[in-house]
Amino acid sequence: PHPPINFKCPPSSSRRPAGRGDDGIGISRIWRRSITLREILLKNAKRMSFHSFTAPRMAAIFSAVVTSVMAFQSQPSWSFLPSTERGSSNRCALLPINPRSPDASFDWSCSYASKSDGHASEKVPSLSVYALLEEGRVNDAVAEIRNSGPEVPSSTYHAVIEACCAGGFEPKRKKQKNKDDRIEVAAELLQSMDDATTHAHEIIISGYARRGRWQDADRTLSMLEELFDSSMDSKGRGEVKDAMPSLNVYQTVLSAFAKANQFNHMNSLLTRMRRRGVRPNVYTYNSLLKICASDKVPRWKEALSLLSQCQREPGVNPDLITFTTAMKACARARQPGKAMELFRVVKDMGMEMDVYCYTTAMDACAKGKRWKTALSLLDEMKGKGITPNEVTYGVAVTACGNGGKWERALELLDQMRENDLRINTITYNSAIAALSKAARAESKQHAGDVDTDVLSQKALDLIKCMKDESVRRDSFTFSSAISTCGAAERWEEAVDLIKAMKEDGTKPNKVAYTSAITACANSRQWEPGAQLFKDMQNDGLKPDIVAYNALINAGMTANEPLEVFDLWLEMCQPSNERVSPDIVTLTEVAATLDSAMGKVNRERADKVFEDAVARGLILRKDSLDTSWEVDLSSMSYPVARTACRYIFRQIVERYDDSDDDNLKDLSLITGASRMRECVREVLRDELKPAIYCVVPKLEQGTLQVKEKVLRNYVQANLESSA
Secondary structure, eight states: OOOOEEEEOOOGGGOOTTOOOTTSOOHHHHHHHHHHHHHHHHHTTTTTTGGGOOHHHHHHHHHHHHHHHHHHHHSSEEEEOOTTSOOOTTOEEEEESSTTOTTSOEEEEESSOOTTTOOOOOOOOOHHHHHHHHTTOHHHHHHHHHTTGGGOOHHHHHHHHHHHHSOOOOOSSTTOOOTTOOHHHHHHHHHHOTTOOHHHHHHHHHHHHHTTOHHHHHHHHHHHHHHHHHTBOTTSOBSSTTOSOOHHHHHHHHHHHHHTTOHHHHHHHHHHHHHTTOOOOHHHHHHHHHHHHHSSSOOHHHHHHHHHHHHHSTTOOOOHHHHHHHHHHHHHTTOHHHHHHHHHHHHHTTOOOOHHHHHHHHHHHHHTTOHHHHHHHHHHHHHTTOOOOHHHHHHHHHHHHHTTOHHHHHHHHHHHHHTTOOOOHHHHHHHHHHHHHHHHHHHHHOOOSSOHHHHHHHHHHHHHHHHHTTOOOOHHHHHHHHHHHHHTTOHHHHHHHHHHHHHTTOOOOHHHHHHHHHHHHHTTOHHHHHHHHHHHHHTTOOOOHHHHHHHHHHHHHTTOHHHHHHHHHHHTSTTOOSOOOOHHHHHHHHHHHHHHOSHHHHHHHHHHHHHHHHTTSSSOTTSSOBTTEEEOTTSOHHHHHHHHHHHHHHHHHHOOTTOTTSOOOEEEEOOSSHHHHHHHHHHHHTSSSOOOOBOOTTOTTEEEEOHHHHHHHHHHHHHHHO
């Protein structure tokens, strides 16, 4: 398609330095383009599969180029022809990789090798295929190679197959499919090759592995092994050079097995490759251990098994990375004991440990709530001259946070500032979480060891430091600080933090809203808590059981029985399928209605208890309770009071005067505690007529109502209702 281009240069006697000829292109420019050839081949070696060129073929190309340039110096003119035209041994073809950009880099191909190189002429991959691939027209390149017949070089096949296998990482959703995925087209091209090469198999195996298709990767590897077996001669050496699968391709399939949690297949492949004389090295085991440690569900057992195999492998010695990666798998699986065992093995072996090994051991201790051990490791590494980095300090702060040691956590933050180490979001969050944990513990125990106001103020100070240092504040940051303020009954600051979240562009989540509502509940502030509940719904967040219980708790502390009862009814609506009341909800609603007193609130409490029984929250049929023996010992006083009214109401409703045996002695298990006197007061003061009970001598934790007393109670209620 391109006409011949004639270049003229002045005679060599004129000694003009790289001047321009009559057609405007000089010798120096042609030489620069010959240098461009070398750069193209080197830069695109892997991507365009030029690495498959043999040495004679490369020599033929360069020889023709150099010969052509030298011809300018001896002839007044020279003709460069397209690759489709054949000429003398000194002629070359000049074809742009991108025809739309004539000034772009050029690709050279020789029609025939120079006579002086001594090599036979050999065809170069079709430039039209490479031009299509350069433009991203992979489908057209596939069509071109299919229509070219059996004379297509292997290197051209490699380039097209690699383009078809490009990308294709495993999608996050299994049902998601990439419509432009051409991996199957690549497999078809492999089958159509007259002499399928090892490199073509390896490209497709890598493509399958990236897509998570471990079965297809293993199947293609088996095909490659069969290709090698079929090419073996009687001496056991392959007739096809490099047909033996390399260690890299085995590692690719092993990694695909590990990522898919197919550890049985992985172990089988390890055995298979050993039988074929391909021995895994320490890098093989390290890559597999890394997958075990990085999985969403850390495979610590499989990691320890791989470590054991690595130790038994002939000629392979586990290094520090091997042990550290196995420790990381145990740490992420919350197996601090196993991780510390490996750490002690490393010390006993005399390996020179680094900051990563110590940090991994400290992380295992932090996740196992062994904050003392984590801090001792920090001091140990400092004593050995190993400088802790940001991650090390972050893990130490996390360990203090898990242990509620907020003073030590703040000291570590000060040390990081002294050492000019940047404090990231996770480290700050761990320190704030330590303050929150200490504040919640103090509010429950009232030990007086620390002032919750001091803790909340320190949390607010850390929030301000993050803003001043331009450290990103996420939802966990604000939620922990809000929880700290809630424990200190500082509901105004909690509400202000919700506003600060929105100003930062961080959308408050359920945890943040619930923590703020709990802060209002602790401060007996119903209206701010109810407003936060509405704001959460307006933000598109559907309240869960924790949010409902937090608002009900606010109504209980603020003595809002009607609002609390309405929340119960809202939770019990059939349309509200995602939220169902639990025993905590029942306890707080019953306590709110019981403290409000009055006939209306008592009727509401009875309605709530009936709904709870119907939902199976209490007095379940599959429990040890029967109609004549009920355990009240685990209930709160308000719930037990409501339960007594419910039990005797049910006895009256189930009574059948035609059956003389339908009444028996009733036993109420209360335990030898104040609950017994509480139930006795309910039977005597709230039931009409009053019920009198006895305490059996051998069962001091039980109140017994005799059959005669029950019969009198039932008859009186039936007569009053009639």
